[in-house]
Amino acid sequence: MTTTTADPADLRPHLLRHLREARDSLLLKLEGLSEYDARRPLTPTGTNVLGLVKHATFVEHGYFGAVFGQRVEPLSWVFDLDEDNIDMWATPEQSREALLDDLRRVAAHTDRFVGTAPPDTPGRVPWWSPEKADVTLHQIALHVIAELHRHAGHADIVRELIDGEVGLRSRGNNLPEQDAAWWSDYRERVERAARTFR
Template sequence: MAHLSEELPGDERGTLLLFVESQRKAIRGSLAGLAEEQAASRPSASDLSLSGLVKHVAEVELAWLRMAQQRPNEIQRSPETWNESFRLVGAETVPAVQAFWDGVTAELTAFVRDLPSLDETFPLPPAPWFPENGKVSMRWMLLHLVEEFARHAGHADVIRESLDGTKAMG
């Protein structure tokens, strides 16, 4: 994937996309040099694995993109399949999940670049954690992705350090 910093302007839209990308890189970097088994392991007190985190954030990004586009999400999780978003299942592999995420990232970036304004809004789906008939702006969505990815980048740091002592910051 090309470096977004070389392609994006330094305006608000470009800056928000760069912050989203920075957190994506932190999560992706946690997998560097690991075998599939290591990436799927759960060495900390949490049930989270690095490969599961990558799959989860890719699916979260897709879900927000589809909401913003007001299109159906092709990966719609039910209460019965929700946990599958946190682990690789069947023949899924880390490279396949990362390739999927690359596609979502490219689609989200193109979508945001083409928006007339970050002030445009879209409706939130009915859910107990969203306000009834709630709407959010595209700007809010990008900031939410920064928040979501940063939270999981922190999880990834702890998992990787628990796994083999590798630290993201030194």
């Protein structure tokens, strides 16, 4: 039996596509929100849509910058990592436009780097434990893709709590096309199942 090993460079378009899809999914949840709704916390831990976008930018900035010795333009905000969760919310002084500009600049850097560097490019994550700190670009791209999609899921839920907007809006809704009465009945059915499970 003959096996063929794919050229590692062939991974780059796939990694880029998934990074962009994750970013787009997160950004879609910010569209059409007022400043208050974009910033307001809707979970006990303060999760909010603009904060998720700010955090995603911070993640990309670090993982595709310092980890590989790449210079990325500074963010519009100065951070003190001694302040817990500083990257998870927008202060009153931080405009949505500035945070989105940060994301655009960081994303452009990420896309250039991931699109041109070999997937086996070595890096080191100084904030990981020493036994896991040595990494490749391929590993970090997968890590960031997973993290961005996770936060896009958080944004999905927060957005639904704000105004009921759900699903993927860039390529059509990915939920059943039903009216509000159907969804109300469906939710009640799920609630009954949860209460009556033995």
